[in-house]
Amino acid sequence: MEGDSSGPLIVMPQSDAPRDADVELPAEGPDVTALPEIRPRDPVAADERDARAGLAAGELLAGQYRVVRRLGLGGMGDVYLARDEKVDDREVAVKTLRPGHVAFAAHALEEERQAFADLNHEGIIPVFNYGTHETVGDFLVLPYVDGLNLDEVRALARLTPARFGDARFHEFVLAYGVRILSALDHLHSRPASATTLVYGDLKPQNVMHDGAAIKVVDVGSIRPAGAPGLTTYGYRAPNVPLRPNEVAGASEPQDDLFGLGETLRTLCGLGEHPRDLGPLGALDRLREGDTLAARAALLTTTPAPEGLGLLSLARVLRRATRSTPADRFADAHEMEVQLRGVWRELRSLRTRDETFEPSPLFLQSPYALDDGLGTAPALPRWAVPPGEDPPGPLHEPPAAADAAARLPVPRPDPHDDHHAELSRLADADPAALLQNTADWRESPEVRLLRCRLRLRVALRGELDEAGLTLAEQELAGAADAIGRERARHDWRIDWHQGLVALARDDVASARHHFDQVYGAIPGEYAPKLALGHCAERLGRHREALTLYEAVRLRNPSLGSAAFGAARARLALGGPRACAAAVEALDAVPQHSRHRTAARTATVRIAVEYAACADTLGAVLVRLSRLFTEHGLTDEPARVRMKAEVWEATQQLMAGEVLNAADLERLAREAATRDDEARDAGARLAFPAEERALAKDLSGFYLFLARQTARSPDLPHADRIAERLLDRAYLVRPMALRHHRERRPLHTLLRPLLRRRG
Numbered sequence: 001m002e003g004d005s006s007g008p009l010i011v012m013p014q015s016d017a018p019r020d021a022d023v024e025l026p027a028e029g030p031d032v033t034a035l036p037e038i039r040p041r042d043p044v045a046a047d048e049r050d051a052r053a054g055l056a057a058g059e060l061l062a063g064q065y066r067v068v069r070r071l072g073l074g075g076m077g078d079v080y081l082a083r084d085e086k087v088d089d090r091e092v093a094v095k096t097l098r099p100g101h102v103a104f105a106a107h108a109l110e111e112e113r114q115a116f117a118d119l120n121h122e123g124i125i126p127v128f129n130y131g132t133h134e135t136v137g138d139f140l141v142l143p144y145v146d147g148l149n150l151d152e153v154r155a156l157a158r159l160t161p162a163r164f165g166d167a168r169f170h171e172f173v174l175a176y177g178v179r180i181l182s183a184l185d186h187l188h189s190r191p192a193s194a195t196t197l198v199y200g201d202l203k204p205q206n207v208m209h210d211g212a213a214i215k216v217v218d219v220g221s222i223r224p225a226g227a228p229g230l231t232t233y234g235y236r237a238p239n240v241p242l243r244p245n246e247v248a249g250a251s252e253p254q255d256d257l258f259g260l261g262e263t264l265r266t267l268c269g270l271g272e273h274p275r276d277l278g279p280l281g282a283l284d285r286l287r288e289g290d291t292l293a294a295r296a297a298l299l300t301t302t303p304a305p306e307g308l309g310l311l312s313l314a315r316v317l318r319r320a321t322r323s324t325p326a327d328r329f330a331d332a333h334e335m336e337v338q339l340r341g342v343w344r345e346l347r348s349l350r351t352r353d354e355t356f357e358p359s360p361l362f363l364q365s366p367y368a369l370d371d372g373l374g375t376a377p378a379l380p381r382w383a384v385p386p387g388e389d390p391p392g393p394l395h396e397p398p399a400a401a402d403a404a405a406r407l408p409v410p411r412p413d414p415h416d417d418h419h420a421e422l423s424r425l426a427d428a429d430p431a432a433l434l435q436n437t438a439d440w441r442e443s444p445e446v447r448l449l450r451c452r453l454r455l456r457v458a459l460r461g462e463l464d465e466a467g468l469t470l471a472e473q474e475l476a477g478a479a480d481a482i483g484r485e486r487a488r489h490d491w492r493i494d495w496h497q498g499l500v501a502l503a504r505d506d507v508a509s510a511r512h513h514f515d516q517v518y519g520a521i522p523g524e525y526a527p528k529l530a531l532g533h534c535a536e537r538l539g540r541h542r543e544a545l546t547l548y549e550a551v552r553l554r555n556p557s558l559g560s561a562a563f564g565a566a567r568a569r570l571a572l573g574g575p576r577a578c579a580a581a582v583e584a585l586d587a588v589p590q591h592s593r594h595r596t597a598a599r600t601a602t603v604r605i606a607v608e609y610a611a612c613a614d615t616l617g618a619v620l621v622r623l624s625r626l627f628t629e630h631g632l633t634d635e636p637a638r639v640r641m642k643a644e645v646w647e648a649t650q651q652l653m654a655g656e657v658l659n660a661a662d663l664e665r666l667a668r669e670a671a672t673r674d675d676e677a678r679d680a681g682a683r684l685a686f687p688a689e690e691r692a693l694a695k696d697l698s699g700f701y702l703f704l705a706r707q708t709a710r711s712p713d714l715p716h717a718d719r720i721a722e723r724l725l726d727r728a729y730l731v732r733p734m735a736l737r738h739h740r741e742r743r744p745l746h747t748l749l750r751p752l753l754r755r756r757g
Contacts, residue, residue, distance in 0.1 A: 019156075020156070022037075023156075023164065032174070032340050034175060035212050037211055055094070055133075055136060061131065061139065062129075065082040065085070065092060065094055066085055079095050080094045092143065093141070121182070123179055123214060124216050125208075127142055127219060128141045147208045147211070149209070150205070150263065153204075153209055153267070154204065158301045161301070166302050166303045168302075170346055171350075174313075177264050177335075178343070184256050187253075188225075188331065198224075198256050200222065200223055200251045201235070202263055203235040203259065204267065206221075231251065237251070237325070239255070252325070257320050267301065277315070280311070280314035281312075281314035281519070281522075283531070286542065286546050308528070308550035313346065316342045338524075341521075344523075345550055349553060353553075359525065362409065362526040363411055364408065365408040365409070365560065368563055369559070369560040371402070373605075374563065374598060374600050375597065376600065376640035379707065379717075385726065394567075394604060394608055395567040395568075395571045398533070400533075403533045404503040405455065405456045407499065418445055431457055434457070444481040447481060448496055455500065468500065491517045494514070498514045498530060502534075514527050514534060528551050529558075529560050529561060542568075552564075556587045558594075559593075559594025563585070569581040582606060585598040585599070585601050596630055599630035603641060606619045607619045611652075616648070616658070620666060620684065627684070628677050636707050646693060646696055646697045647697065650697065667686045670685075694732065698729075701724045702724070
């Protein structure tokens with residue numbers, strides 16, 4: 001026999017209209033557990049749906065509890081409002097047991113009385129007392145909670161979404177999840193000497209929102225893990241067995257996580273069944289023109305989350321509600337971590353404000369994955385003859401090999417035998433680290449470390465196929481150490497398979513593996529960075545932008561997300577492409593290690609798109625601030641940046657976009673900023689007339705030619721130096737007088753080039 005457990009302390013509304021309540025939203029902030037203040041406007045009416053025998057108004061139980069009225073009906077019994085005449089006439093709820101379930105319930109009550117007394121948690125309603133009455137048998141006495149259950153909250157939010165902040169309601173749903181998980185963890189993670197308990201019948205009607213607090217109310221369904229108990233169809237995990245003539249099945253802790261996931265899915269209104277979450281969370285839904293988001297918005301309780309938020313929300317609930325327990329979260333703590341991550345993502349996408357918290361699963365990468373956009377132009381940029389083959393677009397994504405070596409690194413598993421040693425390792429030379437760890441006893445984390453190290457060694461210079469094979473062997477060894485069956489559900493294996501696929505430039509396969517990681521840990525930013533890179537390489541720029549924006553808004557300090565978003569904006573084009581790309585990079589805060597790279601990139605993008613005197617003036621302002629405020633202190637890099645800006649100015653002059661008056665005005669404004677510069681080397685000294693511009697540019701080319709000649713490791717340095725000399729001769733202003741004391745430009749480099757030869 002399948003049955004419902006006893007109902008909540010407050011009965012469900014008996015009409016289609018939800019019970020009204022005053023709702024006060026909490027202040028915006030980073031507290032993931034913040035909930036609205038909800039106060040019902042009217043008390044719960046008496047329930048007259050069933051005329052069967054029960055307790056009558058005025059009846060006294062145990063010489064202490066005076067019955068006021070019946071509140072609701074449940075599978076195990078009824079709930080009554082009563083007054084405790086021995087404690088200040090306080091209102092209490094009396095839960096009775098139906099005759100059909102007396103034998104089962106009385107046994108459970110007798111066995112678990114002490115357990116009920118030990119359930120001291122703010123999220124679980126306490127049991128005040130218990131006793132027996134001649135007409136109804138055993139009963140429990142609990143606090144009376146005059147709040148809304150979550151089913152009533154959902155109905156109220158659907159009727160008036162604005163009272164819950166519209167799309168913000170989904171953040172409150174995740175806050176419910178985090179609070180309920182705290183209560184479940186209290187049951188599941190009891191001391192070793194105590195019995196592990198399960199709730200067994202988690203559903204919206206069994207969670208009350210009272211004021212700004214929540215309570216799991218139906219403590220009668222709590223039982224030892226594996227023991228039979230009542231469940232509710234639709235919220236019972238598919239693996240919970242139900243046999244003929246049984247009251248209910250035996251639940252384990254992971255089955256409670258299924259019930260919570262389905263409760264949260266119902267609150268959000270994401271589909272009508274857990275299987276609907278798969279299509280809602282599919283990456284292909286991010287393709288431009290896809291209408292699934294619009295259809296989902298018609299189903300959700302309140303307006304759907306923005307951007308990637310809908311996918312991440314669907315994925316975190318999908319993992320909780322998978323049919324096979326091994327595919328679900330391992331425990332309440334693991335689920336809570338991911339709910340918190342998705343909550344931060346939803347909030348940042350909605351408010352456009354940072355909601356950062358260090359990742360519990362990944363180390364922050366020191367690399368920005370900027371493909372050179374965040375540095376001054378490299379010397380090979382000037383290797384082509386003047387006027388021929390302009391440099392490639394600024395929005396080229398990094399090479400797959402660069403991404404494979406520089407994506408964030410997973411934190412070592414705290415349960416691994418070598419966790420302490422692995423946590424102390426510096427990001428040093430990979431070949432040296434391979435030698436230093438050669439005699440370590442093997443463990444999954446040691447194998448995964450060696451996989452990454454062998455990848456980095458193999459990707460130095462020309463691709464080393466033998467090194468990649470060794471990396472794959474290390475990964476296979478890690479899977480064996482974990483256990484092949486468990487490894488199928490371990491996101492670390494998929495993560496490293498994605499890195500290996502990137503190293504082989506198999507971007508489609510890498511995308512598949514990183515997609516699996518995103519499904520397993522949807523609250524983390526690292527798989528979204530990896531998927532953003534794959535989307536760029538596959539030409540899916542709209543998808544890449546959505547992924548990068550979700551990470552960038554949540555943590556603006558992550559340079560990889562800012563650069564990715566800027567590249568995607570430029571690739572998509574449009575009238576605001578340049579402005580939007582610059583805005584993304586400007587949002588990298590001053591305290592970020594990537595701030596100088598981001599500010600350098602804004603200058604390079606802005607000068608690439610400069611089309612008039614005003615836009616060029618904005619470039620000069622940015623260049624000045626880059627030298628004085630944003631950390632570019634390297635003199636050769638400063639010269640290369642100035643050369644790029646001076647070149648653009650000369651092109652605008654040649655195209656008659658700028659005139660002499662414009663140049664003079666820009667120089668005057670730049671001189672004002674130069675007067676404020678404390679460092680003489682930080683002064684732009686922008687020329688006020690065209691001849692001085694050409695002279696400066698010729699000098700820059702000569703400076704760079706000398707730098708090239710002094711760079712022994714630079715490939716084709718001789719050719720680059722010669723091209724730079726050609727440019728210096730080409731732009732140098734013609735003189736009316738020949739200065740015999742000056743040597744020809746090429747003779748200045750001849751000794752250096754001869755020594756190189």
